[in-house]
Amino acid sequence: xxxxxxxxxxxxxxxxxxxxxxxxxxxxxxxxxxxxxxxxxxxxxxxxxxxxxxxxxxxxxxxxxxxxxxxxxxxxxxxxxxxxxxxxxxxxxxxxxxxxxxxxxxxxxxxxxxxxxxxxxxxxxxxxxxxxxxxxxxxxxxxxxxxxxxxxxxxxxxxxxxxxxxxxxxx
Amino acid sequence: xxxxxxxxxxxxxxxxxxxxxxxxxxxxxxxxxxxxxxxxxxxxxxxxxxxxxxxxxxxxxxxxxxxxxxxxxxxxxxxxxxxxxxxxxxxxxxxxxxxxxxxxxxxxx
Numbered sequence: 001x002x003x004x005x006x007x008x009x010x011x012x013x014x015x016x017x018x019x020x021x022x023x024x025x026x027x028x029x030x031x032x033x034x035x036x037x038x039x040x041x042x043x044x045x046x047x048x049x050x051x052x053x054x055x056x057x058x059x060x061x062x063x064x065x066x067x068x069x070x071x072x073x074x075x076x077x078x079x080x081x082x083x084x085x086x087x088x089x090x091x092x093x094x095x096x097x098x099x100x101x102x103x104x105x106x107x108x109x110x111x112x113x114x115x116x117x118x119x120x121x122x123x124x125x126x127x128x129x130x131x132x133x134x135x136x137x138x139x140x141x142x143x144x145x146x147x148x149x150x151x152x153x154x155x156x157x158x159x160x161x162x163x164x165x166x167x168x169x170x171x
Numbered sequence: 172x173x174x175x176x177x178x179x180x181x182x183x184x185x186x187x188x189x190x191x192x193x194x195x196x197x198x199x200x201x202x203x204x205x206x207x208x209x210x211x212x213x214x215x216x217x218x219x220x221x222x223x224x225x226x227x228x229x230x231x232x233x234x235x236x237x238x239x240x241x242x243x244x245x246x247x248x249x250x251x252x253x254x255x256x257x258x259x260x261x262x263x264x265x266x267x268x269x270x271x272x273x274x275x276x277x278x279x280x
Contacts, residue, residue: 006265006268009268043268079258083261170250170254171247171251
């Protein structure tokens with residue numbers, strides 16, 4: 001099996017992780033076209049990560065656990081997050097041109113005093129707590145949510161100089 | 172032959188499925204020869220280069236992608252080249268997933 005997976009491949013694994021499904025259910029859950037799903041599923045079946053029985057696809061949990069380390073290797077995760085971010089960025093600028101706003105990205109450069117930084121960090125902690133609580137609540141009270149309707153959030157902050165140094169190193 | 176088929180499919184896609192006459196006008200190759208090439212008569216090297224140059228100029232007008240790539244390989248660090256390579260490989264993989272079951276038929280349909 002090759003190292004790492006694509007975002008749409010992870011979607012398939014996540015969908016099956018929730019519950020085994022037939023092709024139509026997977027299509028509804030992921031929003032991916034059945035042709036693409038078949039290609040992804042057949043690749044995973046060749047890698048023995050997915051089982052197919054009587055029209056139903058399910059995760060081969062023993063195999064997945066063994067290969068998880070490879071799939072979630074730091075370098076591969078970096079590529080995957082990069083893919084998520086690039087896609088979000090592309091969609092954002094595409095939507096701006098079309099004046100639609102279902103993708104939102106904000107970039108701010110602000111100088112913060114130490115006390116303001118503490119306030120900011122408190123907001124971040126609150127945000128993370130809120131997300132963890134929602135996640136926890138979904139586990140206890142599932143709402144038949146579809147994978148494709150999940151919201152993707154990306155956030156973080158660093159010094160301007162760190163960004164500049166990163167840019168300089170990437171040549 | 173695989174390379175010939177790939178370059179012709181690419182040409183047809185990039186130039187929005189031109190007619191035989193349009194291909195002939197763009198490449199300077201006679202229309203009867205274009206018809207034979209499109210039906211997989213082996214291409215001459217000079218014909219292959221004509222298609223390849225047209226594709227290159229369509230993708231990167233003014234400068235060829237290969238020239239940029241060559242320059243990158245000479246000037247950028249191994250890590251950066253690795254990053255770019257990884258990104259291209261992921262795009263190719265995605266493309267493969269989207270087109271895996273695509274046609275095996277003639278290029279010109």
